[in-house]
Amino acid sequence: MRALTWQGKKKVSVEEVPDPTIQEPTDAIIKITTTNICGSDLHLYEPLSPFMHKGDILGHEPMGIVVETGTETGDLKVGDRVVIPFQIACGHCWMCTRGLPTQCETTQVRDQGMGAPIFGYSELYGQVPGGQAEFLRVPQAQFTHVKVPDGLPDERFVYLSDVLPTAWQAVEYAHVPDGGTVVVLGLGPIGDMACRIAQHKGYRVIGVDLVAERLQRQRVRGVEVLDLTEHEDLGEVVREMTDGRGPDSVVDAVGLEAHGSPVNKTVQKIAGLLPDFVAKPVFETAGVDRLGALYTAIDMVRRGGTISLSGVYGGMADPLPMLTIFDKQINLTMGQGNVKRWAPEILPLLLEGDAFGVDTFHTHSLSLDEAPDAYRMFQEKTDGCVKVVLKP
Numbered sequence: 001m002r003a004l005t006w007q008g009k010k011k012v013s014v015e016e017v018p019d020p021t022i023q024e025p026t027d028a029i030i031k032i033t034t035t036n037i038c039g040s041d042l043h044l045y046e047p048l049s050p051f052m053h054k055g056d057i058l059g060h061e062p063m064g065i066v067v068e069t070g071t072e073t074g075d076l077k078v079g080d081r082v083v084i085p086f087q088i089a090c091g092h093c094w095m096c097t098r099g100l101p102t103q104c105e106t107t108q109v110r111d112q113g114m115g116a117p118i119f120g121y122s123e124l125y126g127q128v129p130g131g132q133a134e135f136l137r138v139p140q141a142q143f144t145h146v147k148v149p150d151g152l153p154d155e156r157f158v159y160l161s162d163v164l165p166t167a168w169q170a171v172e173y174a175h176v177p178d179g180g181t182v183v184v185l186g187l188g189p190i191g192d193m194a195c196r197i198a199q200h201k202g203y204r205v206i207g208v209d210l211v212a213e214r215l216q217r218q219r220v221r222g223v224e225v226l227d228l229t230e231h232e233d234l235g236e237v238v239r240e241m242t243d244g245r246g247p248d249s250v251v252d253a254v255g256l257e258a259h260g261s262p263v264n265k266t267v268q269k270i271a272g273l274l275p276d277f278v279a280k281p282v283f284e285t286a287g288v289d290r291l292g293a294l295y296t297a298i299d300m301v302r303r304g305g306t307i308s309l310s311g312v313y314g315g316m317a318d319p320l321p322m323l324t325i326f327d328k329q330i331n332l333t334m335g336q337g338n339v340k341r342w343a344p345e346i347l348p349l350l351l352e353g354d355a356f357g358v359d360t361f362h363t364h365s366l367s368l369d370e371a372p373d374a375y376r377m378f379q380e381k382t383d384g385c386v387k388v389v390l391k392p
């Protein structure tokens with residue numbers, strides 16, 4: 001089959017690789033019909049390179065049709081139309097039964113000290129072949145799927161793999177009070193969807209980014225937008241907009257590739273240039289994250305408010321202003337999106353109609369062969385690119 005593979009820093013290519021096969025009774029193979037590129041893939045493309053291996057298949061936002069199953073896949077049958085959650089989880093362990101499939105105790109990547117494995121997401125998350133390919137082996141398939149009905153286009157459902165549940169969780173974890181205000185930092189696919197969900201829940205939404213098209217995408221939907229590049233003191237601007245107090249909640253949908261903290265960018269660059277055996281420890285322990293967005297969130301959230309991190313961070317010794325966090329009594333919530341925790345709440349909203357505008361959410365629909373160009377375009381944010389769906 002054809003698959004998009006990691007070949008080196010900022011280098012991906014479509015290669016012919018062996019078809020996946022059933023290895024465990026709980027496996028299924030799906031033929032992929034739509035598969036997306038995610039902001040998280042950009043971390044593998046560049047800063048998380050030390051954890052990648054040449055030939056790794058990328059991708060964790062696929063959907064398709066089941067073409068083969070093992071003997072223990074429960075009610076999952078050949079011919080079923082399914083969206084595949086980005087994390088692999090069993091559905092029956094202590095964590096899964098408490099709505100935390102990202103921490104699944106059956107599948108945790110224990111040799112790396114990490115939670116549930118993620119498709120196509122480096123050795124940190126189990127080095128599982130990903131879904132930017134023609135076919136995908138789905139482990140723990142009895143639980144690692146969301147069945148969707150026929151009759152509507154893939155675009156209606158494909159974001160259940162990651163963007164919708166992640167953004168939904170970001171807003172849930174933000175604990176916005178009724179009628180309250182939430183600032184969403186970063187208006188890539190995750191922040192964009194978080195704005196839509198927060199609006200759906202009736203909150204006042206303020207969105208921040210520095211890319212004109214991304215700001216415009218929210219402005220036309222009624223979000224109050226702020227261009228990062230136009231304001232020296234964003235915290236002050238937002239306080240002025242919120243009775244001098246600051247917003248109840250801030251969703252950080254930026255993560256470790258934030259613009260605006262050059263010192264950390266330098267370290268990140270240096271780590272990226274080092275040989276793997278040096279770069280890994282440096283990356284994991286030396287606070288190489290760019291913390292610009294998080295610092296902004298800490299500054300702007302009101303006292304006693306909540307910061308919900310959905311942007312991915314990766315350092316093990318990041319310097320944090322604990323005095324401020326403690327004194328302002330800030331609640332900090334975070335984590336990978338627990339897809340199956342939220343999918344049952346979201347799916348009915350997609351079946352009733354297009355509640356979140358997902359049918360037209362993508363800016364680019366391309367073939368798998370065009371994926372290398374798409375990665376470049378998405379990283380450089382050219383051609384108005386916000387979300388790419390690939391059709392293998």
Ligand SMILES: NC(=O)c1ccc[n+]([C@@H]2O[C@H](COP(=O)([O-])OP(=O)(O)OC[C@H]3O[C@@H](n4cnc5c(N)ncnc54)[C@H](O)[C@@H]3O)[C@@H](O)[C@H]2O)c1
Pocket residue numbers: 038039040041042043162166185186187188189190191208209210211214228253254255256257258259260292293309310311312335336337
């Ligand atoms: N928690 C999860 O389960 C989960 C799932 C998917 C993605 N993510 C993470 O969410 C983040 C966003 O993903 P995405 O797909 O939307 O990617 P993206 O890279 O397209 O979005 C990031 C956006 O943040 C903007 N930005 C950069 N610095 C900023 C700053 N200082 N202030 C405000 N905006 C800033 C960028 O211009 C960009 O539009 C990434 O870190 C990604 O890894 C997390």
Ligand SMILES: [Zn+2]
Pocket residue numbers: 037038039040041060061086162163
């Ligand atoms: Zn994703």
Ligand SMILES: [Zn+2]
Pocket residue numbers: 089090091092093094095096097101103104105106107
């Ligand atoms: Zn489990």
